[in-house]
Amino acid sequence: MSRKDQQLVPISLTDLEHNAHVTMSINALDYYRSGANEMQTLRDNQDAFSRIRLRPRILRDVSKVDTTTTLLGHPVSSPICIAPTAMQRLANDAGEKATARAAAKAKTCMILSSWSTTTAEDTIAAGREIPVDTETPGLPLYWFQLYVYKDRVATEQLIRRVEKVGYKALVITVDTPFLGRRLADVRNVFKLPPHMTMANFENKDSKVTMATILDQEEAAMEAAEALLEKNGAGKKKETRVIRQESSLAAYVVSQIDPTLSWKDIAWVRSITKLPIVVKGVLTAEDAIMAANIGVEGILVSNHGGRQLDGVLATIDALPEVLEAVRGRNVEVYLDGGVRKGTDVFKALALGAKAVFLGRPILWGLAHDGEEGVSLALSLLKQELDLAMALAGCCKISDITRDYVQYGHAARL
Amino acid sequence: MSRKDQQLVPISLTDLEHNAHVTMSINALDYYRSGANEMQTLRDNQDAFSRIRLRPRILRDVSKVDTTTTLLGHPVSSPICIAPTAMQRLANDAGEKATARAAAKAKTCMILSSWSTTTAEDTIAAGREIPVDTETPGLPLYWFQLYVYKDRVATEQLIRRVEKVGYKALVITVDTPFLGRRLADVRNVFKLPPHMTMANFENKDSKVTMATILDQEEAAMEAAEALLEKNGAGKKKETRVIRQESSLAAYVVSQIDPTLSWKDIAWVRSITKLPIVVKGVLTAEDAIMAANIGVEGILVSNHGGRQLDGVLATIDALPEVLEAVRGRNVEVYLDGGVRKGTDVFKALALGAKAVFLGRPILWGLAHDGEEGVSLALSLLKQELDLAMALAGCCKISDITRDYVQYGHAARL
Amino acid sequence: MSRKDQQLVPISLTDLEHNAHVTMSINALDYYRSGANEMQTLRDNQDAFSRIRLRPRILRDVSKVDTTTTLLGHPVSSPICIAPTAMQRLANDAGEKATARAAAKAKTCMILSSWSTTTAEDTIAAGREIPVDTETPGLPLYWFQLYVYKDRVATEQLIRRVEKVGYKALVITVDTPFLGRRLADVRNVFKLPPHMTMANFENKDSKVTMATILDQEEAAMEAAEALLEKNGAGKKKETRVIRQESSLAAYVVSQIDPTLSWKDIAWVRSITKLPIVVKGVLTAEDAIMAANIGVEGILVSNHGGRQLDGVLATIDALPEVLEAVRGRNVEVYLDGGVRKGTDVFKALALGAKAVFLGRPILWGLAHDGEEGVSLALSLLKQELDLAMALAGCCKISDITRDYVQYGHAARL
Amino acid sequence: MSRKDQQLVPISLTDLEHNAHVTMSINALDYYRSGANEMQTLRDNQDAFSRIRLRPRILRDVSKVDTTTTLLGHPVSSPICIAPTAMQRLANDAGEKATARAAAKAKTCMILSSWSTTTAEDTIAAGREIPVDTETPGLPLYWFQLYVYKDRVATEQLIRRVEKVGYKALVITVDTPFLGRRLADVRNVFKLPPHMTMANFENKDSKVTMATILDQEEAAMEAAEALLEKNGAGKKKETRVIRQESSLAAYVVSQIDPTLSWKDIAWVRSITKLPIVVKGVLTAEDAIMAANIGVEGILVSNHGGRQLDGVLATIDALPEVLEAVRGRNVEVYLDGGVRKGTDVFKALALGAKAVFLGRPILWGLAHDGEEGVSLALSLLKQELDLAMALAGCCKISDITRDYVQYGHAARL
């Protein structure tokens, strides 16, 4: 039986994961599925959802379940959105364009990664080819995920470009001053295939080209050496050892700004009118700081367990974040481990405004390009719809804290 | 070794389960054993019993253990009763008749499902063929489980029929506005074999025939499309995809009323003198509403983990329900995961009036028809009897809260 | 490799268990190792010890560790004693005599079972053949475990006999009004081999002969029928089914008195001067009743998980029992799951005066007769000795509550 | 595939462990990896770290992470130090010298074991061959781990020797009045290969030569008999049984002083000016005694789970120790189960001044001698560095209690 023959007719996200796993190259597969180090947080993101129990209500008219909601005032068809994931063409050649089109069809929000293999311009254009269906509620919505580069000119250029083509918010990822250590990528010496590029940085002027690193032996050496030196291994190492690092980790060391601090958020705030979402908040303390500096949204995220292993599961961090910004004018979202309609329901019940999917979108892409992403989104939306009906909730605002409890203990 | 050769001489319900599993077709087996989605609640129903510890008392005269009790005033030989399960002829051709006869012999209560493969009339008649044994205490008792149909005339007709032939209560299932998503059934495209029918709806006038759906290509398509549309997949889908759904789920969408609410309970209340039991309560809030609307019984149930995955185990939900209706004139029962005499004992100790068995009855049926159901009931009754003796309880009312504790922690 | 070749040089009780398991017949092995039903309590007895953490103290002179203690005033070399287990000749032909001799050599306490395959007289005589070693502290001590028979004359005769030959206490087992349901024994139709007998009842007058049941087809039928009837299965059953029960369970139904209550303890108290230990207490409530009725000892026991499955582990029940009789003149012992020196240490730290070993003694017997029992006792005593030294305790009374904590949580 | 071919390019300590395991003889491997008895504490040391969750802070300038700290005033490059482990030449012929050189290169602290296979003099001399790199912060630091021998003259001689050659503290191990029972060593009859010696005791005058025991049949017998007798097995035993003990355990019985108590710490205090660290404290009570007697440091340790099985994990014991000596002038360190950068981070967050590595150093040695130890130290330091950056901590003193929480529960 060939690997492809092992595919299932997908009726849940788990099936899509299975299909993606039998489809992708080991290089891409490991890059997608890995978490940092021992991957405790990766597992915990899902386990933590299982530790929460539902308390369904009965005998309510649930003939019409409405999953529509808004993100920063923008109507979407459901609170199930697309997290930014780098280099989507590794999963399927249609890459970010396919995702953008599926997002448009699903009338949901897509966050495009800074490290896309399609430019911000081409991605949004692909999404806009989908005709707006005025009959059903919701509109496609594109946000841009920003990594702040050492090169602030390049960073500002990028902001201007995404403003211009219609991205509606900047999602600043703040949990990646350095790349988390994903052992499989280190072992595989992960790199982009030569024909793909970090597309947003492909213009001649840019100094942040990853492609360069990968194309040119010399540049590659330099970047990898920088990483090794940072890691205290000293300068004098043979090629064999240098090669023993993920080129993405090397890229981050050479390009991304590890000095990033709240004042830089203020700087971004000062140069753009776009709303700002801070991605990577896990504590009440930082939630308060974000609210104080005036951001519009907080995305509770541990980067899918890919950065610091051992941090709280996102659904376990969510309550303290919400409590901290209660009454403040900030929307709180969550990503990490969302795989089932009931996971979405639980996050909403605890107070999240919406959830974002990382890997499931990549599975959809790998499984069947745009159709696969549509399937991932619709399977989960159907599950949420059914969960709401069976819990006795007709609309998103019905889903409150009373519908969940931590742990299984009998209440008394 | 053929599958049949793997059968055990059954000395516990687990053995019956094993035997049923090596006996049934995969279509029936999956339909019986599945829970919704990841089946967390299915497992939790049993695990939750294991998390409770017994505190047995010693040195009491336990030479005579009496398991008799009453249900809504009606004497039964033990608090071990039969939950409604659909389509029992899938397990054994004798189906609901066999169950009814075994119930009569065991002098316990049987709830007949609306979706029986034998009519309500034929079922109760079969049970009444068993001569009443006046020497041993208890009487057979039949209740009818009601799904409220969109077609209220059909619903009322059904109520009149069951009143007429002697069912003693209506058990209204309220946790199924839509069918839970049982992945194996979806994968198997579950359907009834052509020679079986939803017997209660086989009269010519009825518009709720499931058989129609299954017999006629066109009707099948229509119902499946209704489900897909409800799931947001849009109208235009190929046959291949449409077929990819359980016909029972399709049936529920087309026939069962998802607008069902407390006012409909009031309506049933108003048109019948039969006592009403609400099946599917899991929270204190709904228990209070049920008591307020004047039902006679509450069946704490999560539908055997088949509806909303992730809800509380029934034994964990029981205490809050009991606390909520304390002092009210409502009997509280439980079903879900009851497999051992000590499970029954624990439910009673926490305050349940009786427990109901779903799958174990089907295992008995599949193993050996009427004899198999008798065996399931008597094995469990013997276990309860022995558990009571070893815990120092001579009668059902002796079994109180002091005999159990949550978790294993030393008390101090 | 033959089963015997799989034997280990035993350096822990686990090794002895392994060796016993590769040595015994399946009939005996299952009888020894089984717990009731799903065997949750059997496992929990050991798991519960693991849930307790030790808090060792340092820098104390532990050059001399003294494990001697007393049981009801009688000096023994250590608090590690021998629980009553029936039919020891199933493990090794030397049976109870071997155990008695090993107990004498170890200067510890042995409780002889009512259901021994050697008479009470022969057992104690074998033990007394071992010359008393006046140099090392401690003396052999024999107690007799009493099952109260329906036939009170036979019961009293037995008490007189054991008083006469020098047993120093009566241990009344109160958790066995009926035998727990051990599934393997039911499946194996457990019985004694024809050449062994319940030796204490072999005199002509006795009406309680188990051998009779096993020798004579008719008597066997009668007893098994009694059990089946008790279990509610009705009288008319074929031989095949009747055989489907453990003969020991049948024996208990026909002979042991299930009306046993506190007044019977008072009756035993009134007819003998021997101190009384009640075996099978698991709750504070019963501990108080035992103290009130004036017994000298309480053995916290769940019969090695063989009676009511799902009860508290003994080490988890111990604290409430101790708390209940604090300040009363009653010694409290424990049995169940003791396998390591640290288990003994933990039981003592929580307040037990001594612990008793059930299965480990049988493993020793099966492994190497008297030598094997000696090995089991000495391995465990060495482990206790080392545990005391490493925890900073030089004598038994040093071992207090401060040396243990429930669970692993950091104290703060 | 030969065992050596199974080696991995090591990118984490787990890889080094794997490589060591495929490299070493079973005698050495078992000696290194074993814990006492059932090895519960061995596992718990690591599990306990996993039970703690990290709470990372964002948006701090982490471009420069500084891991330097001090131990008793002495600057080191990181809080990752080397615990004393006996007989390092079992892992690699370069043994303690390799470790000393790697420690010097890493500018960290090495504690040399009393039971080294290289003398204290030769070990420190090897370390001093590494030229001091004045550019990067930190200095090599050597401490000496002292077992107090029955022979106090020999003990004092040893102290004089280590003072003379420049060891900067005495680490007195107090958890080994007897050796813990490591079953694999007993089974393997563990001994040093004939060409290795307990080097510190190789001078003619010393009466504490282990080599003697191992070389001379007679002496070996005597020591083993002493152990057996201590274990209560009596004097008359055959050679076969005597051989059935680890020679190291025998050695400890014959040489190490089990009367060691606080007054002996006072004695050491009185005869040397070196600071004293007490190694093996697990309770608040003993921490207070240590502080009162005036030691400079406390090493919270359970000897890597090798002494008393079932004691608290070190990271779970740490908080009560720290709380007990708060405000006292004592540094508190931890060893046991430290395998990841986040483990180090967690220990520091709870208040440890530094952590010590036992087995990981031995894995490094076995993998590649000095280079392997350097690799172990640098991998872990890189992980700590990255963990600090991703948690938002730039220097060791930034790592406080707020960065961790026990368990996964949502804070609210």
Ligand SMILES: Cc1cc2nc3c(=O)[nH]c(=O)nc-3n(C[C@H](O)[C@H](O)[C@H](O)COP(=O)(O)O)c2cc1C
């Ligand atoms: C393969 C992959 C690439 C990712 N790339 C980015 C990225 O470029 N920028 C970013 O902010 N987050 C990135 N993330 C993190 C996701 O945005 C998101 O936080 C995470 O995947 C959510 O967890 P989930 O995968 O369990 O849904 C990536 C995650 C994965 C799995």
Ligand SMILES: Cc1cc2nc3c(=O)[nH]c(=O)nc-3n(C[C@H](O)[C@H](O)[C@H](O)COP(=O)(O)O)c2cc1C
């Ligand atoms: C195969 C099957 C069919 C069922 N059919 C019905 C039904 O028709 N009506 C209903 O109210 N509940 C139905 N139930 C739920 C049962 O009444 C009961 O709540 C559940 O089975 C109890 O859990 P247990 O199977 O663990 O004992 C069904 C359950 C199973 C397993």
Ligand SMILES: Cc1cc2nc3c(=O)[nH]c(=O)nc-3n(C[C@H](O)[C@H](O)[C@H](O)COP(=O)(O)O)c2cc1C
């Ligand atoms: C094979 C076997 C036979 C037993 N027979 C008796 C008995 O005759 N009388 C009695 O009071 N307890 C009996 N017990 C229970 C033991 O006295 C004791 O409570 C139990 O074995 C302790 O648990 P342990 O086996 O885990 O040490 C028996 C236990 C076993 C395993």
Ligand SMILES: Cc1cc2nc3c(=O)[nH]c(=O)nc-3n(C[C@H](O)[C@H](O)[C@H](O)COP(=O)(O)O)c2cc1C
């Ligand atoms: C093989 C081995 C030998 C050891 N020898 C000594 C020793 O000679 N003296 C001592 O104080 N501790 C000794 N220890 C204990 C270590 O100092 C340290 O407490 C322990 O190894 C820390 O746990 P870890 O191995 O999980 O890092 C030894 C540990 C091991 C594994």
